[in-house]
Amino acid sequence: MPELPEVETLCRQLNTVLQGQEILRIDIMDPRLGSVERKRGGSGKVIPGTFTRKVAELIGQRVAAVTRRGKYIQLQMNGGMTVELHLRMSGRLLYLAADKPLSPSIVPYCRLTIGLSAGILLLIDPRRFATFAVQPDKIAPVLPDDPLEGLPARRLLEIARTRRMPVKSFLMDQRLVAGIGNIYACEILFAAGIDPRRPACNLTTVEWRKVSKAAKAILCRAVACRGTTVSDWRDLFGCIGTNQNHLEVYSRQAEPCRRCGGSIQRITLGGRGTWFCPICQK
Numbered sequence: 001m002p003e004l005p006e007v008e009t010l011c012r013q014l015n016t017v018l019q020g021q022e023i024l025r026i027d028i029m030d031p032r033l034g035s036v037e038r039k040r041g042g043s044g045k046v047i048p049g050t051f052t053r054k055v056a057e058l059i060g061q062r063v064a065a066v067t068r069r070g071k072y073i074q075l076q077m078n079g080g081m082t083v084e085l086h087l088r089m090s091g092r093l094l095y096l097a098a099d100k101p102l103s104p105s106i107v108p109y110c111r112l113t114i115g116l117s118a119g120i121l122l123l124i125d126p127r128r129f130a131t132f133a134v135q136p137d138k139i140a141p142v143l144p145d146d147p148l149e150g151l152p153a154r155r156l157l158e159i160a161r162t163r164r165m166p167v168k169s170f171l172m173d174q175r176l177v178a179g180i181g182n183i184y185a186c187e188i189l190f191a192a193g194i195d196p197r198r199p200a201c202n203l204t205t206v207e208w209r210k211v212s213k214a215a216k217a218i219l220c221r222a223v224a225c226r227g228t229t230v231s232d233w234r235d236l237f238g239c240i241g242t243n244q245n246h247l248e249v250y251s252r253q254a255e256p257c258r259r260c261g262g263s264i265q266r267i268t269l270g271g272r273g274t275w276f277c278p279i280c281q282k
């Protein structure tokens with residue numbers, strides 16, 4: 001699943017190729033993408049109207065900028081409309097220059113294509129959870145603090161004060177902190193020297209300061225590495241990221257800790273595999 005650094009990577013790359021390009025056509029291969037119009041009760045029937053009309057209004061507009069709100073990717077149009085994409089479980093974006101042919105292997109999973117003046121943007125999504133919405137205006141950000149911009153330790157302390165959940169689950173709760181998934185939560189807590197099982201409400205200000213500092217450093221490095229490819233993550237141009245070469249604990253059970261030489265342990269926390277060093281993380 002793409003986490004914050006992967007989504008940020010896509011936004012940066014989208015900005016380099018999409019800015020100023022005109023939308024020439026939009027082909028929606030999967031009718032489920034127009035879910036805003038889906039009837040309540042899940043009949044799956046798409047009510048024609050708003051969604052199709054809003055998509056049609058994008059034709060002829062130019063991309064002014066690409067921004068990120070949590071894990072949402074926003075294409076800001078020069079006419080004031082915003083396209084908001086969320087990749088969810090398995091979605092990915094691929095950009096091809098106009099003269100590059102589509103690889104036949106990705107065609108069955110392609111749910112949407114946006115034809116632009118100099119290329120084509122594809123939404124590929126085998127599990128079909130990704131969402132695509134067209135908003136009439138710029139959307140005001142109403143998400144929790146963004147870890148890439150720094151999470152104030154005081155604020156973390158305040159939000160965590162009433163929460164007994166393990167600190168790792170706290171960091172992964174999208175309602176509290178936006179965009180940190182399993183890989184980075186493990187890595188951040190290792191860097192901060194905090195045991196992932198500790199109740200969030202028991203961390204001190206000094207410890208939250210360590211978490212905040214570690215989060216920023218680890219996520220920024222992951223962006224610089226264009227994400228972590230441990231399974232299917234690819235960037236906008238189909239290339240793997242390189243941050244997997246920097247992982248200290250994730251998926252390293254029984255291997256030696258690079259800090260103390262002890263053995264990395266794997267436990268299950270909140271239903272997710274969790275890796276940590278019992279010696280370095282207290």
Ligand SMILES: [Zn+2]
Pocket residue numbers: 257258259260261262277278279280281
């Ligand atoms: Zn260690």
